[in-house]
Amino acid sequence: MGAATACFLARDHGMAVTVIERDPSYRRASSALSASSIRQQFSQPVNIELSQWSLGFLRRVGDELAVAGQQPAIGLVEPGYLYLATTAGEAALRHNHATQRRHGVDVALLTASALHQRFPWLRCDDLALASLGLSGEGWFDGPALMQAFRRKAIDSGARFVNAQALGFDVQGARVRAVRCADGSVVAADQVVLAAGAWVAPLAAQLQVHLPVAARKRDVFVFDSPATLAGCPLVIDPSGLWFRPEGRSFICGAPPRHGDPDEPALDAIDLAQFEEQLWPALAHRVPGFEALRLRSAWAGYYEMNTFDHNGLAGALPGWDNAFTACGFSGHGMQQAPAVACALAGLMAGRTGDTPSLEPLSPRRLLEGRALLERNVI
Ligand SMILES: Cc1cc2nc3c(=O)[nH]c(=O)nc-3n(C[C@H](O)[C@H](O)[C@H](O)COP(=O)(O)OP(=O)(O)OC[C@H]3O[C@@H](n4cnc5c(N)ncnc54)[C@H](O)[C@@H]3O)c2cc1C
8 A cells, every 4th residue: 555655646646756665574564464366256346346447557567667668477367255154154145246237347146056067176056146256356476576666666766664653743634744663753744554454553653543453364275185276266155265386376254253453463274274164165176175375364354343344535624634544455456546646636636546535534533334244
C-alpha cells in the first residue's frame, strides 16, 4: 500500500514523496508473505470494483511500471476462483452471484454434475452448487509487484528511508512532521499511514483508534502426483483453500485455536496440515491422498476486526492525514486501485478509479460496518 501510493503520488501527480520503512528486507511485511491471488467474487460492490480496476492494471503492469525500458514481470495467470457450497451455503452463493453479475463479473453457477464434468478430479457428491470465475481471477507474484511499485516510485522521484516512524508533530488539525526512532524528523504537507498490521499504534499517536491487528495465517506448500487440469483457486465449504503454485500446490485454512494477536510467524501449526488440511484435501480431491508437504510459511493478515474490509481515505479529525490499511486478506490485489484512488484524493484530482468513499475510516465512528461475506 505504501510503495504503491508513493508510486502514484510521484508518477501521476509529481509530488515529492518520502516512504519511511523500518525494515527494507520486508521480512515480516504481509506483502512479502501473501498468497497474492486476485478475485472478483466478493459480496460488497466496492471490493468487486477495486479488484476489477486492479486486474486491468495488473494486465498492463509491464507498461505501467516500466523503468528505463525494463518491464516488470509479475506472472499473472487467470484460472479463476471456485467457491464450493453444500446445501447450507447455497443461498449465500446465489445471493453473491446476483450481486456479482450486476457488477459485470464473469462468473457462472455450476450444479454438482456440471462441476464434475468440468473438473473430473474433484469430488462433488456432497456439493449442491459452485461458483466459478470464468475470467479475471487468478494469481501473480505479489513481492514482484511490490518491488515494481517501489522501483517505479523511486524512478519517479520518491525517496525511501530506513527508519521507524514513532509519532508526529502536529498543529491544530494538521500533521506537520513524522518523528522517527533514530531522532530524525520528516516534515510533510500530507501523511499516509500504511503500516499494515502495525498501523494501530501509529494512529493512536493521532488519537485515532484503528481496529487493525496482526492475525497469523499459515500457508502450506505440497507436491502431489495428481494432475488437476485447469485447477482454479478452490474454496472448500470446510474452510480449506488450495491452488496450484508452479508445479506444486499451496493451501491454508483459518487457524484452529482462535486468533490471537501477533503470534510468532515461525510458530506454524504443522499439525493442522496433518490432522485437518490433508484429510480435507484428500476428501475433495481423491488424487491428493498421495501428497508430500514440502514447506510452509506464515504472514499476518492486517485484520480489520471491525468489519474485515480495508480502511482507506482521510483519518477522521485530521485535515492532511490519510490511511490505507486493514485489508484483511485482500490487500495485495486491491493495492493498485486503492493506491491510485488515494493518490488522486490527496492531489485533489479524480480519475477513473472506483470511489474510496465506502472504505472511509469514518464508518468506524458511525458504527456502520461494511460486512464482506466472502472472506477467505
Ligand atoms: C498468508 C497471507 C495470504 C494472503 N493472501 C492474499 C491474497 O491471496 N490476495 C490478496 O489480495 N491479499 C492477500 N493477503 C493480504 C495482503 O498480503 C495484505 O493485505 C497486503 O500485503 C497488505 O499490504 P500493506 O502494505 O498494508 O502491509 P505490509 O505489506 O505489511 O506493509 C507494511 C509495512 O509497514 C512497515 N512498518 C510498520 N510499522 C512501521 C513503522 N512504525 N515505521 C516504519 N515502517 C513501518 C512494515 O515493516 C511493512 O513493510 C494475504 C496475506 C497473508 C499474510
